[in-house]
Amino acid sequence: MTALLEVRGLSVSYGGLRALKDVSFSVAPGECFVLLGANGAGKTSLLRCIGGLVRPVAGAISGNGLSLLGLRPSAIAHRGIAHVPEGRRVFPHLSVFENLSVSWLRRPGGPTLPDAVERIYGMFPRLAERRHQLAGTLSGGEQQALAIGRGLMNSPSLLMLDEPSLGLAPVITRQVFSQLNSIRESGIALLLVEQNASSLDLATRGLVLANGSVALAGSRDNLRDSAFVRRAYLGL
């Protein structure tokens, strides 16, 4: 079976400063792969690189067996790999409905804009209530739901999320994680970047990044049982 996403030997530099060194992993259809790591470990660089926002200096990225290197971010999104960037980056001066419609793609046989938006409202009823409100006036949890909803507009096969729990109250974080779980159960694979180790509850597999390299990789239980993760992320 071809992997949904395959990353091989990926390295990223910012003007001589190495952010990622030789990172490899793959995501299978329908799984939840978690990337754990401290601030500055290279997690965001990794997602931005897969999403086409940053060019790697070495390595290969492929989606469904086809190389994604050199594609524009929009082209990568159109191949079913959606990226929800760090920090709930909604478009503050557009309404909830307009935020969602920005990422809608007209495709032969695809859903119409109203259908696609209604599907998102079905998943996030709060967004339906606030459809005409400007996104900048939503609460943090609502903005995160909107950012995730925007990523789901074109029914991606893989949803990449950059720290969806960042800056949210624990109770809201739990809501977001449970929504992510339903999304995964609907068959969409997740690539979840987190510092919050409770994200491991969602995970099938994952890896830990430290200083831009893979420090540890394995199944959820492997990660949870490792002394490193227990000490650094679970506070045990």
Place this chain on the structure above:
Amino acid sequence: MRRRDLLVGGGMALAVALVPFIPGINSYYISVIVRALTFIMLGQAWNVIAGLGGQLSLGHGVFFGVAAYAVAFLFNGFGISPWLGLWVAMALSALLALLIGLATFRSRGVYFALATVAISLGFEKVARFLTAYTGGDAGLAVNFRGTAPWAMQFRGPAPFLWMDLVVVVGFYLFTRWLLRSRLGLRLQAVRDDEDAAAASGVDVFATKMVGFAISAAMTGLAGVLHVQFYLAIDPGTAFGLFQAIQIQLPALIGGLGTAAGPILGGAIAILLSEATNWWATVSKLQGADTLVYGVVLLGVVLFAPAGVMGFLRRKRATPR
């Protein structure tokens, strides 16, 4: 469209359209309105790329100038009617925008803004030295034909008032449509957050290119109407920095990224400029008009950074 907008907007447009029919009106006042409408039109054009798209074109005068020179050159040299020439002029402006965008929209930061200034100043020099085609420093005078509708020439200013009014209303309706259209939403998404727009599947480069070309073509139309009204164009008026700064005022004063903003802002700026000009003449303080004008503009930027529209919205907003 909301009924209130229709009534207010339609009423204002009708009032302006009827001004030339006021018995015994001095044509100077009609000329002032023509100047105001051109100013508003330029603001509406700039607002598309800067207000909706967030791309700060600091040398937007270049599109105004290129179109003005093009239509004058085509008429003087080949007898081509400005009614045809305006399409060529608008296409040239759009093409120039695409070339500038091609060179600068792939990189981030200030390159775009700087490139527009550099190109504008470059064109000013070209216009001064290509004397055979542009008339050099003195500029081009459009061959005078008296009242000749086919040549877009009229003895009085009233026909220009009506033409400019049609364009301003058209630009307003276009901006209202654009704000809610797919292209307009993408432009605003790029303005609000370029990375998030790209991650949402928006082709950032293509969106900026299309927005910039539309804005340039609109600016070009203003250039055509300007040159037909004055029947002359010179390098300073066309490509000078003053013109480039003027273009930004209506949207900045009225409210960036709104449909009505450039209209309000343009009207306010012209009234202010006329009033200070009059005051400076009466009080014999030469240059005082520019000073007062500058101070008031500074006040707008400091105290109403979202422009008049932003100020009105804040007042109208009721607590939930």
